[in-house]
Amino acid sequence: MLASIDLTPLVDWSRAQFALTAMYHWLFVPLTLGITWIIAMMETIYVKTGDPEWKKLTKFWMKLFGINFAIGVATGIIMEFEFGTNWSNYSWFVGDIFGAPLAIEGIMAFFMESTFIAVMFFGWNKVSKKFHLASSWLVAIGANLSALWILVANAWMQNPVGTSFNPETARNEMTNFWDVLFSPVAVNKFLHTITSGMVLASIFVIGVSAWFLLRKKESRMAMRSITVASVFGLLASVSLALTGDGSAKQIAEVQPMKLSAMEGLYNGKTEAGLVAFGILNGKEKREAGDAFALKIEMPKLLSWMAYGDPKHFVAGVNDFTKGNASQGIMSIPEKVKNGKIARQTLTDFKNAKAAGNLVRADSLKAMFSDKAFIDGNFKYFGYSFEDDVNYYVPNVPLTFYSFHIMVILGFGFMVFFALFLFFSARGELPQRTFWLKLAPWIIPLAYVASEAGWIVAELGRQPWTIQDLLPTVAAVTKLDTGSVMVTFFLFAVTFTVLAIAEVNIMLKAIKNGTKNEGGTK
């Protein structure tokens, strides 16, 4: 399948473009996912109480949501089509499965979101109170449904289930829709992602409201917002921790190399400890088994968290690259060998068919339905594209530090919400100036945690676009590298300029407060 030319620069630029566009998109999506719920809750209180202050409040947060939503849409459309433009081999190899969630996302979620957003923004004087409230809830549901479908697609890339390979078409084909939809990886990923959005949005609301309180502007609106957001944020952050734990267990099962990278574990062991904080050594030392220059470790916790058993063996990077027969782990060179047999069988099948040797073609084709061949060879199909063992090891420092930053911040956010809820319940918010001053600075940290999560999920699985089946080098569109460089910089400049505009508009809108929001019944 691969030409003999070096595809590394093309793959690197294509990956860089995908990372750029996805990370920009992910700057704006979490706020949408979370704040739509907060807006719907505030509007519900308005409809229940009839208090126009709550309407003003709803409209203020809605205005900020609108600014954020527009740029989320702008950065989102490229994601939908980039699979085709830059990863066309991928799009064919798995399009039979991957396309469906994208289409359902459009039909089920995007139309719901866009239809009712129009009602939400322009319908205050055109539709009944209840219809407007229903629209606000439907926007939240639509936004989160769109996350569901794209995460189902993403989870399938990390853990391809409900599918079989068809040598005739040279692609994977769906065999069970429900396996794809309800894959435990998909369920966990969805819940973890939407709760992360709720946490980020709650921090955003508290941070902005704290700024108002400090300036003694809009105090009632700010205190009410903090109460709603701290309750919502605390609940969401507890769910975030639980689903994070679920995600780690899933990763241990389906992407154990990623888990090793997340923990900087090179030589596997039983009773493995969880590194709470650590500084990694250089690559050579790490590979020699001396991974950390400094670490604080909690004994046995990794074994327990990943497998529910403090004595369980947790494999490290070296166990995967070199193999570990005692733990039944195959080395990468063996996987490469087995994968190459699968790919050669496919090539032989195509050649036999082209030559009209139908008997041989049929017997080769039958191998792709044979369980022993699937488990022994086709399972490692993706390893056939590259011999170098190092190719299959993700960037460990990036994955390790991103993971730890995300987790440490995540637990910090829980404390943050609990404190604000406590101050709010005791009516002490205006006096707690230290915490009020701190709160706006927590907003960028929420974005850091969110992007770090993306890095763990997506860079931690390198080199796979589809786990074990298709590495990036075989998935990429064969473009000339110069074209991808041009589009990389085109998107980089465009998104950066638009992001500057968005932040600027947002800051101005915040400064204006609720004074332009009509609060009449």
Place this chain on the structure above:
Amino acid sequence: MFESLSHLVLQQYWWIIVSLLGSLLVFLMFVQGGQTLLGSIARDQTERSMLVNALGRKWEFTFTTLVTFGGAFFASFPLFYSSSFGGAYWVWTLILFAFIIQAVSYEFRTKAGNFLGQKTYEAFLFVNGLLGTILIGTAVGTFFTGSSFSLNNMNQVSWEGPARGLEAALNVQNLALGLAVFFLARVLATLYFINTIDDANIFARSKKQLLINSVPFLVFFLFFLIRLMFLNGFAYNPDTKLVVLEKFKYLHNFLEMPLVLVMLLIGVVGVLYGIGSSLLKSRYTSGIWFAGAGTVLTVLSLFLIAGFNHTAFYPSSFDLQSSLTIENASSSKFTLTAMSYVSLMVPFVLAYIWYAWWLMNKKKITREEMTTEEHLY
């Protein structure tokens, strides 16, 4: 229910759905057309705001339809998605770029601190209206004229030629369709303004623009349609699947599928009636519905002759046998069956869109609203 249908019937069903989405998209591109008319119709800031807000309450429908069109094409005919998007890289990238800059422009245009200034965002809207319509029309033109690509035995695309799809704009037939879509979008936009905005000046100027844009639309559309009837088309043998060039293929398709021909005729009459009535009757405001429905029927009929009656819908002029047909480019029977159940949601989606549209448009946009409405673009 869908399990009992053959793979071919499911492929046809999905070609109809994708075609319908494409047709709705062309109708909804009145938003793009309108974005190119701001300078021609508005005389002052308030009028400009009225036009932008009339379009701004609908732009997301167009955008979402485009995204869903892409997603549905991917799900049902993934070989088209991988071959065309990966192959004609520059065309699709430019189209995407035009839609990226649109998505922020309504919301950011008049907001304080918008960094680039109102004029830049209006320029973004203009670029989106110009490139979005012409390039999408040109890209759809290649469904009839072909593209230079080949597929290997693993169905991976190789594009011939460095322009990566931009060469399509040099083909007169493609370009005619691109320009027809552009002027049609402007025609539909004037009809939409007439229908949605209650203002005598905008009404009169929209009517003038309707006339100005109807003429080039008809010229380019008729040129495209008449020439299409004489073009060689890409036919395939249903048994051997071999692709051959057939004289008058698209004319044959209309004649062999009379229902599709009737659809085309009703569609064209609908568009002409919408335009004609709006031009001739002094207070007539419903032209958009006739021209809109006519557009959907016309475009649908064109998609159907591109993919039905054993026609390759994404032909390769470089290697005929690499051409994509609804049979060789589709998803598996299982996936199409599963997706067909999902398609049952479409009428429900259309119903709530229609209901919300009706609710929001009950009151026409007025000059006064531009000063009282709290959320304005």
